[in-house]
Amino acid sequence: MSLAEDLLWLCTIPSLIGEERALCDAVQARLAGRAQGAGIRRYGDSIVVPLSRGSGGPHVVLGGHLDVVRTEHDGPPRIEGERLYAPGAADMKSGLCLMLALAQRPLPPGVDVTLVFYAREEGPYAENELGPVLAADPELTGASIAVMLEPSDNKLQLGCGGSLHANVRFRGRTAHSARPWQGDNAIHQSAALLQRLSALQPTTDERDGLTWKNVISATMASGGRARNIIPDVFELNLNHRFGPSTSVQQAEQNVLSLVQGEAEVELVDISPSAPPLRHHPLVAALADSGALAVEPKQAWTDVARFAALGVPAVNFGPGVQAQAHQRNEWTLLPQLEVGYAVLHTWLTRIGAP
Template structure:
């Protein structure tokens, strides 16, 4: 595998990064490539590695520090690598097509290019590229690195390069997964009246889900949309047996105004007729944090109106550390994980230019800069 050429700029670097397969659990090669490239192209950064997570920091003694992060892993590849160049069928604008272009190697490419370029930024910077984002939250490389090196994550503001179409998305919804179990009694299907069909019992539960209208909740001026959806159903014994167990896996996306405990209580009440409700994954949301001074300056510098982030992202982990955080990256989140994942070249260039301009802007009085 050829080494990464960070000096080629964020557009070409997007292609290079995407062409290194890095499905969750297989990030070693891309982490090696990122670490090696930083040692060559960014000698001004102190680089720390934790598993397949790379942390690179300036240590200039600035009054404020900004953390900028992105994950290295992708969902599985499905005949969509290597990347290719194409033109958008409607607008004719140049696109890069392939797995990871949106979620989120274009964002990582922007960060890597700026990490090498900005040796004298206006604020101290902590760049973070981490493994295991696209899987259960307890596997997160970011979470692991925070536990192992908490001192490296102190910051006044954080930016996560998740795809946001080049706009600023504040905070994020929380996410909960639960296994909801309905029980019955086995019997021969020729004498079904002798048993209790657990799958039929689950039918009422599924109807309840289909009728549910998700809440819209305003948090710190941004409107978040909630949702409760069945994402998997398990049940059945054999073609001639009345099933005695049916499990419906449910995903609840909840507004950041709710705590984890409130979200779990809501789901247990929603399915109060179930035989068992097991919470199997739970991650809190994050409030927008746009009232922080650095966040306000960032919004002003980018020049876009912030919106709410409906999905869960790792801004939640920064919020848990008391660090206000936003999502800002190239790519349309509606194309994340899609087989035709693709990112506009112009968005890569815009996000790089916006971040560069803001991070390089020195707001100190002239006498303080002298």
Template sequence: MEQPVLDLSQDAAAVTAQLVDIPSVSLEEKHLADAVEAALRALPHLTVDRDGDSVVARTNLGRAERVVLAGHLDTVPIADNLPSRLDADGILWGCGTSDMKSGVAVQLRLAATLPAPNRDVTYVFYDAEEIAAEFNGLKRLAERHPDWLAGDFAVLLEPSDGKVEGGCQGTMRVRVETKGRRAHSARAWLGENAIHKAAPILARLAAYEPRQVPVDGLTYREGLNAVLIEGGHATNVIPDFCAVTVNYRFAPNRSEEEALAHVREVFDGYDVVLTDSAPGALPGLSHPSAVAFVDALGLEPAPKDGWTDVALFSALGVPAVNYGPGDPKLAHTREEHVAVAAVLEAEEKLKAWLS
């Protein structure tokens, strides 16, 4: 494949189309990372570093404050939605338009057009956000090069439909397991059906009333839901094992330990096996840098319904918010798209904040 070249003289919507047309499914971001690195190295006001398929560029102007703008380069698998397509109504269609190449395009345009921002800026472009946390490029950067991510405030340009979203939910997955005894289904009385034993687990989930938790002026909605059921061996065998995978989305004022204790309490009497967990992030909207950001954009903050890498910045002691032009409801869909006007608005608002 011939190495693609990005033209950052075009506006953020056009740059979005350029990015979308360079496929970058998780763990296959190299060509896009190469193009991003080359475009940034051509800008003399930036210092550029790379680790794997993550690229970090910084201004070094000695400003009193440093902000971090971050976005991931990868997408979910392509669903017959490449190349990009711009329709007559100003809608750009294609894989990654919303999540989150429109946000990445805004970052690139700011990097190219603001050689002397009013704050020092670190631009972070990282790989493998859409898959298991062990591959996450931002997590790798935090472990290997935490100084690259240092700042007073961070903005993650995840799709937020042009809203400022504070913090994020924590997320946890557990397997709630039942055991039985195998037998021939013609002589079912000789066995114990582990799938039948899972019925009370589902009943507890159906009766569960999730919390709505106010945190720093924002209300986070929790959720406890079955997302997968495994069990059975054959259509003529009484199963001796069943597992219900449950996803718990919890408010950011609850720690992972507290979240797991709550889940174990809900499923008291069952074997509960933790399989995956990530902490939430407090909104941090009282931090002066966050106040200045919200005031500059003139937007009313909302809670983030979901988990994003603001949690990683929070763990590093950097208050962070989500703000991006894409619509999160369109993320990962075959019909993924973004409005050109929304991309241009995000570019304009962030440029004004940094000017």
């Protein structure tokens, strides 16, 4: 099958987050004959597919999430000209399509290649199945490098920014709003913090010639019982995004310092950052194999999970990045061929002689 046919096949099997089983089953069935050794290893709705072994060369893991976010579409999955329209066409069934192709076409010699298709990436960090898969599959954590095929327009996107969400809770005391002095207004208590937040300027984090921005924003707010009651609770969600030089502990400290003890702070979803590793030989070889550019990855991706286990990891994928999570999401079919050629060139180049 052509790459376009493979992508259409992937897109005609719906896989909303939490509903990945049918797609996982289908991919598993399709690749059953291609797995080496003891075959495909399944964990929940995720699979690990060893494609080649015993090469004596580097062990490359290619990873992609099976799930897609819920978006609106005006028609069924379809090809129109150079575009393929479907939920997840760009994010990231385009990447899965290249993984399928590598499984079905001859691989260059001299590299061990393993594919990981996993569930629940588009949700909270703790529910993402790649975490338990990595914990259960020691072969993956011994890999030489991992490439996550998130949509990047065939650019090599290095490292990733970390993300921390904090629930910040101000507590006061209710009163009738005609007599506010009898209570303590939880919303008003947040004024100083909001002022500090709005005065905050992004700071930069430069690594290997790439620049990340450290930022903290209030992204949600809730509080109040009724229009005529002084509120006793007011909650803000703060989202801190931070570059590779900031550890999770430092990120927590940044939020606590900003709040200055004026409210209760509950850290609810913490995802570490990952370093770019631009000068790692396998990363440099990928940059030299036709990747269209080298950029920092400002958003969080699963490269951080591999990085935390000591496995170098990068983002490189053929999908149209700007189409991720969009209504009527589409991706460009010609980019699939380019992405496949880059990966194939790279695998050939790094293979043991």
